[in-house]
Amino acid sequence: MNRCKISLFLLLFCAVCVSCATPRGTPGAMDDIQPSQRPDSSSDEAGLWMYMDRIENRLKTSGRVVSDPELNAYVRQIVCKLDPVHCADIRIYIVDTPHFNASMAPNGCMQVWTGLMVRAENEAQLAYVLGHEMAHYLRRHTLQQWRTVRNTSSALAFFSLATAAAGVGFVGSLAQLAALGAIFAYSRDQEREADDIGFEIMAKAGYEPVQASQIWGDLLAEEEAGGKLAKSVFFATHPTTPERIATLRDLADKTAKTRDSWTAGREEYLHATKPFRKEWLREEVHKGNPNGTLVFLNRLLKDQGDSAEVHFFLGELYRLRGEKDDCENACSEYQKALDLGNPPPELYRSLGVVCLRMGKTREACDSFEEYLKVNPDASDRQIIESYINRLR
Amino acid sequence: MEKKYIIAPRGVMVLLLVAAVLIACGGCVTTSQRGDRCATPPPSTNVLLIEPDIILFELTAGGLEEPRADWTEAAKANVGKKLAEILQRTGDKLIPHQPPVNVPERTHTQEQILKLHEVVGQTVLIHKYIPIYDLPTKQGCFDWGLGECVKSLKEDTGADYALFVYLRDSYTSPGRAALIVAAAILGVGIQGGVQLGFASLVDLQTGQIVWFNRLMSGVGDLRTPEAAEKAIQELLANNPL
Numbered sequence: 001m002n003r004c005k006i007s008l009f010l011l012l013f014c015a016v017c018v019s020c021a022t023p024r025g026t027p028g029a030m031d032d033i034q035p036s037q038r039p040d041s042s043s044d045e046a047g048l049w050m051y052m053d054r055i056e057n058r059l060k061t062s063g064r065v066v067s068d069p070e071l072n073a074y075v076r077q078i079v080c081k082l083d084p085v086h087c088a089d090i091r092i093y094i095v096d097t098p099h100f101n102a103s104m105a106p107n108g109c110m111q112v113w114t115g116l117m118v119r120a121e122n123e124a125q126l127a128y129v130l131g132h133e134m135a136h137y138l139r140r141h142t143l144q145q146w147r148t149v150r151n152t153s154s155a156l157a158f159f160s161l162a163t164a165a166a167g168v169g170f171v172g173s174l175a176q177l178a179a180l181g182a183i184f185a186y187s188r189d190q191e192r193e194a195d196d197i198g199f200e201i202m203a204k205a206g207y208e209p210v211q212a213s214q215i216w217g218d219l220l221a222e223e224e225a226g227g228k229l230a231k232s233v234f235f236a237t238h239p240t241t242p243e244r245i246a247t248l249r250d251l252a253d254k255t256a257k258t259r260d261s262w263t264a265g266r267e268e269y270l271h272a273t274k275p276f277r278k279e280w281l282r283e284e285v286h287k288g289n290p291n292g293t294l295v296f297l298n299r300l301l302k303d304q305g306d307s308a309e310v311h312f313f314l315g316e317l318y319r320l321r322g323e324k325d326d327c328e329n330a331c332s333e334y335q336k337a338l339d340l341g342n343p344p345p346e347l348y349r350s351l352g353v354v355c356l357r358m359g360k361t362r363e364a365c366d367s368f369e370e371y372l373k374v375n376p377d378a379s380d381r382q383i384i385e386s387y388i389n390r391l392r
Numbered sequence: 393m394e395k396k397y398i399i400a401p402r403g404v405m406v407l408l409l410v411a412a413v414l415i416a417c418g419g420c421v422t423t424s425q426r427g428d429r430c431a432t433p434p435p436s437t438n439v440l441l442i443e444p445d446i447i448l449f450e451l452t453a454g455g456l457e458e459p460r461a462d463w464t465e466a467a468k469a470n471v472g473k474k475l476a477e478i479l480q481r482t483g484d485k486l487i488p489h490q491p492p493v494n495v496p497e498r499t500h501t502q503e504q505i506l507k508l509h510e511v512v513g514q515t516v517l518i519h520k521y522i523p524i525y526d527l528p529t530k531q532g533c534f535d536w537g538l539g540e541c542v543k544s545l546k547e548d549t550g551a552d553y554a555l556f557v558y559l560r561d562s563y564t565s566p567g568r569a570a571l572i573v574a575a576a577i578l579g580v581g582i583q584g585g586v587q588l589g590f591a592s593l594v595d596l597q598t599g600q601i602v603w604f605n606r607l608m609s610g611v612g613d614l615r616t617p618e619a620a621e622k623a624i625q626e627l628l629a630n631n632p633l
Contacts, residue, residue, distance in 0.1 A: 041465065042461075042462045046462070047450075047459035049461065050447075051447065051459040057503065058503075058507055150456055153453075154453035157454045157455065158453065158571060158574075
């Protein structure tokens with residue numbers, strides 16, 4: 001490469017660096033969003049809002065959105081209790097999917113996944129996660145992150161080109177690694193900040209502080225049991241959970257004494273979610289991560305006491321997992337559900353299938369017959385009858 | 393929790409891929425397609441003009457597409473106006489699409505149709521315009537449709553046909569432009585902004601796509617009325633209205 005080209009390149013490079021210094025918005029701390037504030041239409045923030053508005057429009061008609069007005073009103077009133085000033089700017093979508101997650105878009109479109117709702121043990125735990133999401137909105141984290149990514153990747157493109165021109169391309173790759181590190185580190189800082197703010201607003205609303213660390217701790221236990229399969233979307237980029245749990249526990253210890261009475265909202269929570277729990281548990285056992293789900297269901301038994309429904313789903317989990325001794329495990333769980341009384345009618349069908357697998361033809365037949373007796377309008381009546389006829 | 397919404401979702405990635413392949417393949421003379429087994433629309437027919445689905449991006453120096461609200465608004469106004477102007481000359485009656493008010497089920501159905509069209513259109517773009525993705529069952533014919541669900545649009549609006557337009561356009565930021573120049577000096581080619589879109593005319597009785605065309609260009613601009621008119625003329629070339 002001749003000297004002239006290099007000089008010209010460097011000249012351009014400097015010119016660009018100057019133009020990069022005045023892009024549409026610089027990364028770093030920014031003011032909190034104000035109630036009913038809309039971004040200026042020529043800003044990068046308005047671009048992100050427009051984009052999310054479009055996605056939100058699509059989300060509205062998704063078959064996965066839980067439309068039940070009572071459940072939606074219940075979650076909304078928690079958000080409004082946490083932040084009465086901004087709650088009018090937030091739209092909440094409860095999305096039916098068995099994974100643990102919640103998300104907040106820059107335009108105030110909040111998603112709450114049913115995998116989170118089925119796991120929260122009380123209103124305070126859900127409130128903490130909702131508070132965490134509110135913090136992302138208030139602090140405009142998506143915009144901050146977008147600017148970081150944009151500016152880092154722009155600088156990176158020039159840096160890679162400059163080093164390639166100088167014949168040291170591998171330095172460019174190192175820069176790429178460093179840049180990725182910077183992006184993720186930034187996102188971890190945001191998560192810590194959201195943890196702090198989420199904690200602060202849930203405590204201010206009178207929710208029991210210890211519940212914040214509790215929900216993360218429960219999730220961690222599940223992930224440790226489930227291995228790679230159980231990695232939640234949430235943990236994918238945030239591997240420092242033990243540290244976060246410890247921080248939240250310290251905060252809870254300090255805060256607990258500042259008030260005489262706290263509320264966990266356990267009864268209210270279980271009441272509001274009761275009509276949906278069976279379906280959510282069904283999706284959970286079919287999720288395909290049996291070891292993580294096992295930890296979760298056993299925790300439910302401990303938390304909510306013996307329940308025919310939970311024993312039934314434990315049985316389903318063993319039946320679906322199908323490892324050594326799982327037929328026996330499933331039978332034992334189904335039996336516990338039967339002993340407790342009033343089990344879900346489909347228990348008899350599942351028990352029949354497991355007995356069949358174990359070679360216990362007579363018991364299988366009895367079970368299938370019982371299934372049809374308690375469930376006379378079963379949509380699969382014909383299949384079950386054909387089983388019975390073949391076995392008799 | 394995760395709050396990351398990746399700005400280039402699968403749809404955009406697919407379109408970028410399509411754009412790259414199409415640019416590499418070189419421009420064809422005729423790009424529009426006429427549906428098989430579809431009658432030509434009669435003269436002076438009622439055409440429902442679905443609000444064009446447009447997003448404009450600024451291509452940052454690092455190659456990210458940053459959505460631009462102000463540009464998108466300008467483009468929507470330009471494209472809407474030009475579409476109406478060009479189609480009015482054909483003598484057809486244009487019915488601007490308005491989502492039904494206070495009828496949530498109807499709104500829901502219409503929104504689902506818009507989503508469906510986007511998916512079908514992108515599928516056509518991939519499987520009809522990129523030879524290696526030719527589908528064995530669709531060789532030598534153009535047989536795509538949205539199904540009979542579109543009848544509800546006919547019932548709601550009285551239109552016989554609906555015209556859908558989908559446009560994505562990106563423009564190089566000053567930073568990207570400088571990078572392109574710098575790279576060119578070093579003998580490296582870097583992609584600038586790309587205009588990509590498609591339009592389809594759907595028979596609201598049968599759901600079949602009667603006519604389909606795609607637009608793809610490394611130049612062009614939807615932010616100004618003149619350039620938008622040129623783009624729309626190109627997009628609507630050979631339409632049967």
